[in-house]
Amino acid sequence: MRIVVAHNRYREAQPSGENTIVDAEIAQLSAAGVEVLPFLRSSDEIPAMSKPAKALLPISPIWAPKAQHDLDRLLTEHRPDVLHLHNPYPLLSPWVVRTAHKRGVPVVQTVHNYRQVCSSGLYFRDGVICQDCRGRALGVPAIVHRCYRGSRAQSALMATTLAVHRPTWKSVDRYIALTTAVADHLRDYGIPDERIVVKPNAVPDPGTPAPPGDGFLFMGRLSPEKGLDLLLNAWRRHPVGSLGPLRIAGDGELRPLAEAAAADRPDVVYLGQLDRPGVRAALAGSAVVLATSTWHDVLPTVIIEALASGRPVLGTALGGIPYLVGADDPREPAGTGPAEVATAAPGDGHVSLPRGVQRGEAGWVVAPDPEALAAALPVARAGAATLAPAARTRYERTFHPDVVTKRLIDIYADVAGSRR
Template identity: 90%
Template sequence: MRIVVAHNRYREAQPSGENTIVDAEMAQLTAAGVEVLPFIRSSDEIPTMPTTAKALLPISPIYAPRAQQELSRLLTEHRPDVLHLHNPYPLLSPWVVRTAHRHGVPVVQTVHNYRQVCSSGLYFRDGMICQDCRGRALGVPAIVHRCYRGSRAQSALMATTLAVHRGTWKSVDRFIALTTAVADHLRDYGIPDERIVVKPNAVPDPGPPAPLGDGFLFMGRLTPEKGLDLLLEAWRRHPVGALGPLRVAGDGELRPMVEAAAAERPDVSYLGQLDRAGVRAAIEASAVVLATSTWHDVLPTVIIEALASGRPVLGTALGGIPYLVGAGTPREPAGTGPASVASAVRGDGAATLPVGVVAGEAGWVVSPDPAALAAALPVARTGAAALAPAARARYERTFHPDVVTKQLIDIYADAARTAPRH
């Protein structure tokens, strides 16, 4: 089987789980005997592009002529079975779908965000979940609020791109929804069930888990939607040292907030941006990994890495996080709310949990509320050892490359066999 993998890499200065997943997936496919033809561009190329190419950048999300020419040559020369698209912006454009179809090549796309509808891709604006552009022919709210790169002009371009390519997206032969929540998003967009397959990402197996460390690890982009302010407010509700250490790794606009918290409390430390070896060491030093996003985070790679290392996860009950840890959504009886200190019985009757917290197979999910998160932190610290074996087992069963790569190859084969010739 011969597959073209098309992806516009995010800037290396902006850490991206999506880049990591695409790289790992290509390696996993190659190891499984699939011939992978990378069609990769990087946003890091933009500063060094010739003046003539830079002049075309404003229209490239709608139509990137150079990318279409190069892709046409690749498809003509190699005649692949499938084109697998990840991120098309800004140097590829969704037009690659039309180019592939013109050559009779079916297209599979992994949906890593909500950019079929939302210009920022996050369903998040001004510190809150926002879905104002759902159901609109043109995302005017995105323009008004400068949702794309803080620019009204660039937001207008992205909103126009999404409007122009509505038909393009609806012509994709198979969508890979990373979780059931993404599948719901695609159905809401108008994609029929028969063209949606739920398949998560995988990360390489790090080997048998090391013994649990102590405390908590937050690792990811230091940006508002990742819930750092929520985490730090919840952490401050406990005496210094009561929960063990809190380690924070990553970089982004909220780095000063983390550095200030580390200066304020000796139980908070900032590790900076880590390489792969540093990531593994940080996970092994901790007992629980945190995913406190305040947006509908699609599939945080850090959670899969945690499960692979036998670390349970405490996360917010948003987006794909409940799916990853094998949990439902928090129970909030009328009149209590997430701040209540009342107890709820865990499904198996083995323990009681604060209302707003649900125990899953490999961790806990909590309402995105400081009081609820504060109540969940000691529960997670106490329960980490009991859930650690289940965390590793969930990885082996659901997120191991051997499992996920087979699913992906089956998706390719089905698309190649049944997709209409456009």
């Protein structure tokens, strides 16, 4: 099987989980015997472009002529079975779908964000969830609020791109939704069920998990939508030391908030930006991983890393987080009592849950509210040891590279067969 993987890489100065996933997926496919033809561009190329090329940049999200020429030549020469598209902006443009179809090549796209509808791709603006552009032919609110790169002109260009390419997106042969929440987003956009499959990303197997550590780990980009402020608000509602340590790893605009919390309380530790050995050590030293996003986070890779390391997750009930921890089809109903701290014997994973706390296969989800999160923290600490084996099992069954790569190859085969 021969597959073209098309992706516009994000700038290296802005760490991107999407870049990492695409690189890993190419390696996993190649190891499985698939012939992969990477068709990659990088936003880091822009500063070195010639003046004529830079002059065409404003229209490249709508139509990138050089990319279409190069792709057409690649398709003609190698006659691949499928083109697999990830991010098309700004140097590829959605027009690659039309170029592939012109050559009779079916297209699969992995949906990493909400940019079929939302110019920023996040459904998040000014610190809160925003879906003002849903159902609109043209995303005027995105232009008014400068949602794309803080620029009204660039927001107008992106909103126009989304409007122009609505028929393009409707022509994609198969969409890969990373979670059930993304599948719902695509249905809302008008994509029929038969063209949507749910297939998450994978992370490499770190091996047999270490015994559970103590306390909690928050790891990720320190930006408002990741919910660090929400977490610290909830954490401060408990006496110092009562929950064990809270470790915060990562960097970003909210770094001063993490540093101030660590200076204020001895049970908060700021680890900074970690390399891979540092990530493994932080996971090994903790009992529960936190994913307290305040936006509809599509697929936080940190959760899959936690499950691979046998660490259950406490997250907000937004985006793909319930799916990842197995709480979109919960094993236990949400608590019905008052939002107060539950008591439990150590290691008891079946405690009486506070209102709004929902237990899934490999963790818990809760409303993005400080009081609800504060009530869930001791529940997660008490149940961490019980859910640790289930966390690893969920990884092996759903997110292991062997499982995910086989699923992806099956999708390619089905799409290629249907197209023929």
